Amino acid sequence: MGLEEISAQVKACEKCQLCKSRTNAVPGEGSPHAKIMLVGEAPGENEDLQGRPFVGRAGQLLNEMLAEIGLRRENVFITNIVKCRPPGNRDPLPEEKAICSPYLDMQIECIQPKIIVCLGRHSAEYLFTRYGIEFPGITLARGKPYKVDSLFGHFTLFPVYHPAATIYNQQLRPVLRADFQKLQKLVSNV
Ligand code: SF4
Known part of the structure; x- marks a missing residue:
């Protein structure tokens, strides 16, 4: 099945x-040939209204972080584990x-990325479990690459804090920024 059919x-x-x-389901968007996927938890209010992922404040922050390491949204694929907004952002x-x-x-099977960036605890927990890796919690796991063998080949899981978490706790912002710098090094090798 192709990406458009999944969408x-x-x-x-x-x-x-x-x-x-929901107002709109949010399937995700980006390049079907992306080497990098970014996976969050679920759409928020703005995402639900527009039917697009990461378009609110957390999305602006994500765009900035991507731009700082030379990536554009059109060149990656951005989505969430859950495609419709949980009421009240629960x-x-x-x-x-x-x-x-x-x-x-x-x-994931369709795009066959080389790196999946897990945006936040829920995403990391799901993807670690899905690929048989013990999840030590986001605080310990963040900023480190985890190699995965899958049916379509090797790829790397790279967990970071969710951008929204760094809006509510500004002390996490430099940590997220530093993890994106590490991501840049990983990206340059794929
Ligand atoms: S399973 Fe639920 S959250 Fe996912 S797309 Fe269907 S209705 Fe939306």
Whole structure:
């Protein structure tokens, strides 16, 4: 299945309760040939209104961080584990992640990236578990590359703090920025 077909399925999806409260599903966007995927947790209010990922304040910050290491959104693929906004921006429930995550799995298999940046704890926990790596928590895991062998070849998981977390706790901002500098080095080798 191609990315456009996955996107169409997400937009029409009614597999979990989040379809009832969404304005738009947010399948994700970017290059189908991206070497780098960035995966967050779930859409927020702005994302739900526009049907696009990371378009609010956290998205602006993400754009800045990407630009600082010479990447543009058009050259990467950005998405979330859960494709519809949980009401009030609550954390997605385990059953919502379980029902929705096959879309992400299909997107990954379709794009076959070399690096997946896990934006925040939920994303890192899901992707580590999915690929059989013990997740030590985001504080310990962040800023380090984890090699994965998959059916389509080797790739690297690279967890960082969620950009939104650095809006609420500004002390995390330089940590995120430093992790993006490390990401730049990884990117230059793929
Ligand atoms: S969150 Fe995922 S599973 Fe639930 S309705 Fe949206 S696309 Fe479907």
